[in-house]
Amino acid sequence: MKVAVGSDHAGYPGKLHAIETLRQLGCEVEDMGTHSDASCDYPDYAAEVAHRVATRQADLGVLCCGTGLGMSITANKVPGIRAALCHSDYTAEMARRHNDANVLCFGSRVLDERMIDQVVRRFVSTPFDGGRHTRRLKKIADIEKLPPA
Ligand code: RB5
Numbered sequence: 001m002k003v004a005v006g007s008d009h010a011g012y013p014g015k016l017h018a019i020e021t022l023r024q025l026g027c028e029v030e031d032m033g034t035h036s037d038a039s040c041d042y043p044d045y046a047a048e049v050a051h052r053v054a055t056r057q058a059d060l061g062v063l064c065c066g067t068g069l070g071m072s073i074t075a076n077k078v079p080g081i082r083a084a085l086c087h088s089d090y091t092a093e094m095a096r097r098h099n100d101a102n103v104l105c106f107g108s109r110v111l112d113e114r115m116i117d118q119v120v121r122r123f124v125s126t127p128f129d130g131g132r133h134t135r136r137l138k139k140i141a142d143i144e145k146l147p148p149a
Contacts, residue, residue: 001124004058006032006045007108011064011071013037014108014116018062021120030058046074053102054080060124061103068107075103079144082137087111089122096126098133 003022007015012034022029032048034040042065052058061083063071068085075083083103084095087110095101104123106116 004052008042010066050078072105
């Protein structure tokens with residue numbers, strides 16, 4: 001499985017933990033930056049990772065900023081992206097099972113190392129349930145097709 005990852009400066013330490021976990025799981029990791037803790041803008045990295053996933057150059061994405069909020073808001077602007085801000089192994093599991101989320105977002109200033117490991121593991125290893133959830137995802141996709149109000 002190929003996973004595109006990205007962070008801003010605040011998410012940089014969390015991204016390094018996530019990459020370690022992804023590699024332990026045997027994932028191919030594509031790191032879209034940032035590559036230091038120098039101040040930068042999270043939308044640049046969210047857009048990069050979201051496009052990799054939306055164009056199927058990556059199977060999943062992982063995005064990390066201070067809170068995970070800016071990353072999830074930005075990634076969800078890209079058609080085809082279902083970015084989920086997760087803070088526990090339960091929310092990570094449900095993001096995959098019910099929402100077929102294709103980008104995991106988390107806050108490096110919110111989760112500790114142990115929880116980052118758990119959230120990433122659960123997200124990557126949980127399949128979509130399908131069934132009634134497919135109908136709901138289609139309703140989300142239909143909203144993307146509406147002309148601007
Ligand atoms: C950076 O200070 C911080 O605003 C950013 O990492 C993120 O938390 C935004 O949502």
